[in-house]
Amino acid sequence: MYSFDVVKPTSVADAVSALSQDEAQPLGGGQTLIPTLKQRLASPSVLVSLSGIAEIRGVCKMDDGRVSIGGGTTHATVAKEAAAHYPALADLAGNIGDPAVRNRGTIGGSLANNDPSACYPAAALGSGATIVTNNREIAADDYFQGMFATALDEGEIVTEVRFPVPEKAAYMKFEQPASRFALVGVFVAKYADGVRVAVTGASEGGVFRWSEAEAALSGNFDTSALDGLSVPGDGMISDLHGSGDYRAHLVAVMTKRAVAAAH
CATH class of the missing domain: 3.30.465.10 (Uridine Diphospho-n-acetylenolpyruvylglucosamine Reductase; domain 3)
Known part of the structure; x- marks a missing residue:
């Protein structure tokens, strides 16, 4: 890595003040930032550690x-x-x-x-x-x-x-075995006014809500409500771990598993 300063404020106010410096960057647990610094993909002059607040x-x-x-x-x-x-x-x-x-x-x-x-x-x-x-x-x-x-x-x-705490909820993740990041992860939560379904790991646009599944599950919170539903492979992440079509398939599979687990 390269030379930079580290400050460790003990209050939010002090952290905000420290972050007003040129090229200052906040540091939480460092699980993403530290590897990024090692690869020289980021070059802050000051790291503001939030661990002491x-x-x-x-x-x-x-x-x-x-x-x-x-x-x-x-x-x-x-x-x-x-x-x-x-x-x-x-x-x-x-x-x-x-x-x-x-x-x-x-x-x-x-x-x-x-x-x-x-x-x-x-x-x-x-x-x-x-x-x-x-x-x-x-x-x-x-x-x-x-x-x-x-x-x-x-x-x-x-x-x-x-x-907000739901009536029922579950998260199911198909892991990338080396990193344990989600190749596809689905969080399903049932509330009195409907069901929310959020998908991570799949889309090039990041986390998203699957509205078709939400509508189906709001009417019938059962895995059978998802029969025949799918998301398109276009716009899904495609890499050495899995194609876009594979991830699209996993979205439907992990959503069903999440609903089953929520029960």
């Missing part, structure tokens, strides 16, 4: 029934502390990467990076979550804007994610 860590049940997770909360903590409040989300977090990744990576870092194969974007979009930053609240439907693209402004920090 206690106010953006932790899991709690809100008065309105939602589950609030601080942006600096590690995957391992989500897996443990969200289990009593939102089991499907806790299960998702407990199957991200390996123990080293789960004990360093954070939900805020994952959502800010918005890797097209990451798991948390499917949970946030599938749950209709609200992403809270130091400046505003952003609905998940407005937050994700394409591969590695989000609604975040420069220097904006994910401080909290608020998840």
Whole structure:
């Protein structure tokens, strides 16, 4: 790597101030950023570590029934502390990467990076979550804007994610075995007003909602409602791990598995 400074603020206000410096970049758990630095694909002059900010860590049940997770909360903590409040989300977090990744990576870092194969974007979009930053609240439907693209402004920090708890939910992931990223992952959540289905790992545009499946499952929350439904292979990621058509096939398969698991 190359020379850069590291600062470790202890409050959101101090972090925002540090990020106002030229070429400053936030550092969450570093699971994506550190390899990027090693490959010289990013060259910040200052890294602003968010790991020392206690106010953006932790899991709690809100008065309105939602589950609030601080942006600096590690995957391992989500897996443990969200289990009593939102089991499907806790299960998702407990199957991200390996123990080293789960004990360093954070939900805020994952959502800010918005890797097209990451798991948390499917949970946030599938749950209709609200992403809270130091400046505003952003609905998940407005937050994700394409591969590695989000609604975040420069220097904006994910401080909290608020998840409405569904009646039933499950996440099923077909893993790429080396990285444990999702070759295709589907999060299904059933609410009183309908079903949400979010797909990660498949599309060149990043995480997306499968509206046809949502409509079918809102009428009949059963795997049979998905019979005959499919997504087109056009626009799906095609690489050495699988073609676009293969990923499109997996979308239907993993959605059925998620619905079955939710029951």
